[in-house]
Amino acid sequence: MTSTSHDLATADLGGAVLGEALRASDKSLLALGDRHGLPVVIKVLRADEEFWQAKFTHEIRLYQAFTENPPPVRVPKLVHTDGHSVLIIEHISGHPVDTERYPEQPLSAVTLDAVLDTVTAFAQWTPPPGMLAPVFDYPDRVERYHHAGFFDADDRAALHTLLDAAPAPGQVGHGDPLPANLLLTESGGCVLLDFEFTGLFLPGFDLAMLHTLLADTPGAQGAVDALVDEAGIEVPFLINQAMVLSRELRMHTELDAGEFRDKRLALLRPQWDAFRARLHARR
Incomplete structure (x- = not known):
């Protein structure tokens, strides 16, 4: 057997x-x-x-x-x-947006719109009382990644300043909107799959993930930035970017040396530099 x-x-x-x-x-x-x-x-x-x-x-x-x-x-x-x-x-019949964490091919404009519409709409769900809780402790995450060498002392101080002024995590987020967890249906819709990491976040966590993962799709980051501006969630989105990018950097720096690792880090490091520039521009 x-x-x-x-x-x-x-x-x-x-x-x-x-x-x-x-x-x-x-x-x-x-x-x-x-x-x-x-x-x-x-x-x-x-x-x-x-x-x-x-x-x-x-x-x-x-x-x-x-x-x-x-x-x-x-x-x-x-x-x-x-x-x-x-x-x-x-x-549900359909196919995932991509099977890779970072899509090899850019998303079409229609697919990008469907994905962004779906994650932003899901964030408006009102769960039963007590159903969801914060997925992680933001200040603790900053401390752990500071000790691991991803945030320097200035990054750490800037993030804690933003967190001190932020509300408690209260927006519903899928928590893991990887391309493989986004199913495109035959009718052109988008369906979320796999809810193991769904919970409460500061506003814009799923958008921060997509901003990172879809960096090779022309217009994707601009479309996410526009949604962030429209919702007025620039600060929590910036904090979420810190969480997402530091984790992605950790995951990929821990890979064995080689072409795959180099390719991913080449995609992530410019995003990391741009995030840190925005973070310190707020001081």
């Missing part, structure tokens, strides 16, 4: 029949399936770590909340869950 078969042998699939396996890792199994004639996506948790168990349960609770209190954008419908390690949702 394969490990995939073993995972499903003891799982409560609620009558769903397994189809093609899409992805299998130590963390989870993702597969297509069918439940009473309805095409579905089956997600089964495999990890024993408390962190991933909590994230999986959190995603289940979000899909349950979406059922009772739908967000202002399309999300897959919840079909079945055992409440802790099995999540079965509606299968």
